[in-house]
Amino acid sequence: MELPVLIETLRDALEHDQTEQLIDKLEDVHPADYAAAISNFSSPDLWSLLTFLPTHTQAKIFGYLPPETQVQLAIRVSRRSLSPIIRQMSSDERADLFNRLTEEQKDALLPALAQAEREDLLLLSSYEEGTAGSIMTSDYAILHPELTVRNAIDVLRREAPDKETIYSAYVVDNDRKLIGVITLRELIIAPANARIHEVMNHDPIFAQTSMLQEEVAALISHYDLLALPIVNEEQQMVGIVTYDDAMDVVEEETTEDFHKAATVGKLETSVKHAGIGLLYRKRVLWLVILVFGNIFSGAGIAYFEETIASYLALLFFLPLLIASSGNAGAQSGTLMVRALATGDVNIRDWSYLLGREILVAGLLGLTMSAAVVGLGIWRGGMDIAVVVALTMMLVVVAGSLIGLSLPFLLSRFNLDPATASGPLITSIADVTGVVLYFSIATWYLGL
Amino acid sequence: MELPVLIETLRDALEHDQTEQLIDKLEDVHPADYAAAISNFSSPDLWSLLTFLPTHTQAKIFGYLPPETQVQLAIRVSRRSLSPIIRQMSSDERADLFNRLTEEQKDALLPALAQAEREDLLLLSSYEEGTAGSIMTSDYAILHPELTVRNAIDVLRREAPDKETIYSAYVVDNDRKLIGVITLRELIIAPANARIHEVMNHDPIFAQTSMLQEEVAALISHYDLLALPIVNEEQQMVGIVTYDDAMDVVEEETTEDFHKAATVGKLETSVKHAGIGLLYRKRVLWLVILVFGNIFSGAGIAYFEETIASYLALLFFLPLLIASSGNAGAQSGTLMVRALATGDVNIRDWSYLLGREILVAGLLGLTMSAAVVGLGIWRGGMDIAVVVALTMMLVVVAGSLIGLSLPFLLSRFNLDPATASGPLITSIADVTGVVLYFSIATWYLGL
Structure with a gap:
């Protein structure tokens, strides 16, 4: 069912108080789609559209609701109605919700859970945000190394409904230390009477709870892991x-x-749901910082006021020279920021890439010089054309080298290379451009 | 084994001609890591380090090698040596490699394959790049609807070694039309004597071969699918x-x-492996286009030459005013480009977002005005301070609204919103800034 049709069907059922009769129609609707549909309704209606379903389905759908909606429901709905859902949620989604509640709400929620669930929840929610611990789930399947393959499959069959996945099972010793991993695919191929420790992989890829979540994702992607x-x-x-x-x-x-590349701070919510105050706060900091950076460009211009007064025609070329420098810098900077993020290059590659960039930027500079030299002659005569062409060559190379180097420099000092944003590089390139341009003009025009 | 240690071990084995003795040491090395290690060696050595392994392992490792290396090997190594590997590769990786070969190399490769493999390869490589067809694999498991669950598990067990995954199996009718899907998890829980059509999901999520690959990825992510x-x-x-x-x-x-956001064209290879000519070509186009865009800024300055000549102090503020406009525009533009890409907002949200942006940008403009008004008084006196503060307010709002609207405008005309790059927005904001600034100055200073 298409989303608009589904929403209409739900609205209809609400109006005629016939939510019970929805069950048959919803059989083939994916929980993700049902969540997307009901998040268009306000809290009381949303709650009615959720609660006539079996608890297990409610929990699945609840996990797909936007975090803000989950919190809203958790606050409005009585603890007794909510706790069956919370109990059925997967452990990582439950911990995420818990972390978004106030201390008071947390205290209200905890007594609704069984002892084991409560301890699990408190443990999961204790890991620092952005780490493996904060995104992991504790609903995984473990196997004893001495089990036979046949018995292991039985264990997985029994546990399947409660586990996030049974396609990878983890083998632990009596001390709960990880000693192996085996996939369901390997299990169903293996001889039924073999022992798990005979057929498992003894050298599993794993991570510590403190590993950064982006590194966890990179490991999973690199090794094509299910979990x-x-x-x-x-x-x-x-x-x-x-x-x-x-x-x-x-x-x-x-x-x-x-x-970050556009100097916007981290938003915890989608831009559509972010409030005006939040958006303002996330944008204002760098705008103000960069204004003061640009004062140097202004000071550069002020320093060369006499040159400019003598040759006002020079001003015509100022925007395109400093913009070209900034654009070339944004190009090489972005290429590096992304390549560092994906691991295509690392900090040791800097000198190799710099050498190559000199060639690329030199070619770009020559092309750009050629593109503006005619314009220079037309607007300002031969002398100005020479100054403009020479400056263009130099600012494109300078901008490119600054753009390429800044991300590495930030990495070197353990700062996030993504901070080497377009606007930051542009501002640095602007100053460089102003100073180079008017220095060359002052020198060449003999002022 | 850490990568540098592994590379050292391999180099050692090559020098002493003891590659055969590596097999035991490599047992726990993941194919992805082995591929990363051997791609540091030149072709002949790389080939020696690959070929002493079992063919099945060779094929797995081969699939993890960088595309350029795969092609290099395919060209250098004799067809007879290569064909066992090619046969064992997964069908999608084989098609990717095939598509990178010249017509001549393709013709040389085809006879090495069996009839069925050849037809499969030609079919897979015929889909347009960037579509579902071009990235799919034909190594999937199918089940007949009348099979019992017990027999279906047997089928999957037998086929496991040749299939990309057996965790999802697809149910097709006699005409090979897709009529259902069932996961291995559901299969092992289901009663052994039930028929597949009784327990399968009758409404599977699927896509056409022509769907864009990014939409395919979005579907998989949205529904948390394995395949x-x-x-x-x-x-x-x-x-x-x-x-x-x-x-x-x-x-x-x-x-x-x-x-794209930094006006760099699509690179088919990593930036580290891209040649100088390629990088030049991918960067030069937009740099030149934007130069001509910036001529308008220059023309704006030239038009107001008299105003500037009368108040040279105005020039001090030019870089920071146009940079602020561009920076604010890059912020709102990037927020929109990314939100459109993830589906957080869509084209219908424009007017709502625009209304909100006016408020956010207004607040940002006020703050920025406040930040520069003191500077204005100090450098140019009260009159210039008023002009600068007023201009700052207006250019921040104008830049933000342009940045926000451009991605929607491009979407509206079926262009990729990501083309609304920082540099493009900056250039438009520059022109707007120059014209606004000097118009206000001319008017307020009574010139």
């Missing part, structure tokens, strides 16, 4: 991160990198 | 795209968007 086991400092198995959570992390981190 | 079935125009099942391929697509598309 990555997470261990604590004692090498004990404490959770898994599944590929679908890794995909969400990649999307989130990419959005953050895009925003 | 998405792909059908042809007759609804017949022709392939699947797995989650790990979707993750690769997301990375590739994101890189393209980053590059």
Whole structure:
């Protein structure tokens, strides 16, 4: 069913108080789509559209609702109505919701859970945001190394409904230390009487709870894993991160990198749902910082006021010279920021890339000089054309080298290379451009 | 084994001609890591380091090698040595390699394959690049609807070694039309004597071969799928795209968007391996286009030459005013480009977002005015301070609104919103800034 049709059907059912009769129609609707549909309704209606469904389905749908909606419901709905859903949610989604509640709401929620669930929730929500611990789930399947393959499959069959995945199972010793991993594919191919420790992979890829979530996602993508086991400092198995959570992390981190590249601070919510105050705060800081950076460009111009007064025609070329420098810098900077993020290049490649960039930027500078020399002759005569062409060559090379080097410099000092944003590079290129242009003009025109 | 250690071990083995003795040491090395290690060696050595392994392992490792290296090997190595590897490769990786060969190399390769493999290869490589068809694999598991669950598991067990995944199996009718999907998890929970059509999901999520690869990846991510079935125009099942391929697509598309945002054309290879000529060609086009865009800024300055000659102090503020406009525009533009790409906003949201942007940009403009008014008084006196503050307010708002609207405008005309790059927005904001600034100055200073 298409989303608009589904929403209409739901609205109809609400109006005629016939939500119960929806169940048959909804059989083939994916929980993600149902969540998208009901998030168009306000809280009381949304709640009615959720609660006539079986609890297990409610929990699945609840997990797909936008975080803000989850919190809103958690606040408005009585604890007794909500707790069956919370209990059925997967452990990582439950911990995410919990972390978004106020201390008071947390205290109200905890008594509704069983002891084991409560301890699990408190443990999961204790990991620092942005780490493997904060995104992992504790609903993973473990197997004993001495089990036979036949019995292991039985264990997985029984546990399937409660586990995030049964396609990877983790083998732990009596101390809960991770000693192996086996996939369901390997299990169903293996001889039924073999012992797990005979057929498992003894050298599983794993991560610590403190690993950054983007590194976790990179590991999962690099090794094409379905799930990555997470261990604590004692090498004990404490959770898994599944590929679908890794995909969400990649999307989130990419959005953050895009925003950073445009000097926008980290938004915890989508731009559509962000308030005006929040957007203002996330944008104002760098705008103001960069204004003061641009004062240097202004000072450069002021310093060369006499040159400019003598040759006002020079001003015509100022915008295109400093813009070209900034544009070339934004190009090489962005190429490096992205290549560093994907691991295509690393900090040791700097000198090799710099050498190559000199050639590329030189060719670009020559082309750009050729593109403006005619304009120079037309607007200002031969002398000005020479100054403009020479400046263009130099500012394109300078901008490119600054753009290329800044991300490496930031990495070198353990800062995020993504901070080497277009606007920052542009501002630095502007100053360089102003100073180079008028220095060359002053020298060449003999002022 | 860490990568540098592994490379050292391999170099050692090559020098002493003891590659055969590596097999034991390599048992726990992941094919992805082995591929990364051997891609540091030149072709003949690389080939020696590959060929002593079992063919099945060779094929896996080969698939992880960088595309350029695959092609190099395919060209240098004799057809007889290569064909066993090519046969064992997964069908999508084989088609990717095939598409990178010259016509001559293709013709040389085809006779090495069996009839069925050849037809499969020609079909897969015939789909347009960037579509579902071009990234799908034909190594998927199909089940007959009348099979019992027990027999279906047997089928999957037998086929496991040759299939990309057996965790999702696809149910097709006698006409090969897709009629259902069932996961291995559902299969092992289901009663052994039930028929597949009784327990399968009758409404599977699927895509056409012509769907764009980024949309395929978005579907997989949205529904947390392990694999998405792909059908042809007759609804017949022709392939699947797995989650790990979707993750690769997301990375590739994101890189393209980053590059586009900095006016760099699409690179088919990593920036580290790109040649100087290629980098030049991918960067020069927009640099030149934008130069001519910036001529308008120059013309704006030339038009107001008299105003400038009377108040040279105005020039001090020119860089920071036009830069602020461009920076604010880059911020709102990037927020929109990314939100459109992730589906957080769509084209219908424009007027709502524009209304809100006026408020956010107004606040930003006020702050920026306040930040420069003191500077204005100090450098140019009260009159100039008023002109600068007023201009700052207006250019920040104008830049923001242009930045926000441009991606929607491009979308509206079916162009990629990512083309609304920082440099493009900056150039438009520059012209606007120059004209606004000197118009206000001419008017307020009574020139």
